[in-house]
Amino acid sequence: MKYSNILLSGLMLLSVSLYGQTKPEETEVWEPEPPVVNTMGEIPSDAIVLFSEEKGLSAWESTKGGEPGWIVEGDHFTVKPGTGMIRTRDSFGSIQLHIEWRAPEKVVGEGQGRGNSGVFLMGRYEVQVLDSYNNRTYSNGQAGSVYKQHIPLANATRPPGEWQVYDIVFIAPSFNSDGSLDTPARVTVFHNGVLLQHDVELKGPTEYIGQPVYKPHPDALPLELQDHSNPVSFRNIWIRKL
Numbered sequence: 001m002k003y004s005n006i007l008l009s010g011l012m013l014l015s016v017s018l019y020g021q022t023k024p025e026e027t028e029v030w031e032p033e034p035p036v037v038n039t040m041g042e043i044p045s046d047a048i049v050l051f052s053e054e055k056g057l058s059a060w061e062s063t064k065g066g067e068p069g070w071i072v073e074g075d076h077f078t079v080k081p082g083t084g085m086i087r088t089r090d091s092f093g094s095i096q097l098h099i100e101w102r103a104p105e106k107v108v109g110e111g112q113g114r115g116n117s118g119v120f121l122m123g124r125y126e127v128q129v130l131d132s133y134n135n136r137t138y139s140n141g142q143a144g145s146v147y148k149q150h151i152p153l154a155n156a157t158r159p160p161g162e163w164q165v166y167d168i169v170f171i172a173p174s175f176n177s178d179g180s181l182d183t184p185a186r187v188t189v190f191h192n193g194v195l196l197q198h199d200v201e202l203k204g205p206t207e208y209i210g211q212p213v214y215k216p217h218p219d220a221l222p223l224e225l226q227d228h229s230n231p232v233s234f235r236n237i238w239i240r241k242l
Helices: 003-019
Strands: 048-051 060-062 071-073 076-078 086-088 095-102 117-121 125-129 164-171 181-183 186-191 194-201 233-241
Touching: 095 117, 117 164, 125 164, 125 186
Parallel strands: none
Antiparallel strands: 048 233, 060 086, 071 076, 076 233, 095 164, 095 233, 117 125, 164 186, 186 194
């Protein structure tokens, strides 16, 4: 028998031994079928729009109660220092969030006093908003950090006055029936298309002083934006429940 025929026979025997007991269909999964999401426009068809020029701040309220005191100017809105934080009227757990922000074009202050705000996931877990363009501060407090917990992988900040883009995937924590932590929260953050946080595990809610400690809370809570006494602007905010 020629060598080529021996090799072919060996391959056929191997194929029979490996695949003779199964069929391709046995590893095909047909259910559930993923829902269709139309992405022809700028916003996915299953997204919840939290701010647009048409909607204004109708999806938001002050954390103090009542209407938000921030300033709406067409396609964006701006923190009015001293009015306090704002939160969504609806509550969310695990999400995909798109939000665009802009630090003031006129540079005032330095470090944490420059273009400071924050995106508080579930009102507890902060992704820092800061003008980090040529502005040195502590690394776990610069733009794109999980504040006081995770240093960003890069500084992708554009100059003051230019719009910045955050795309955030947040996985909410879960708690056992006795209130103990089951699974911690996790977050992935892209800033202007650059990966800053890669599925990092959160140590607990954001703390300015001291170490974070998880405390049980509902499965869904409002998203909050911070008034840190700087006139930071926001636009094009949408969210997808995961």
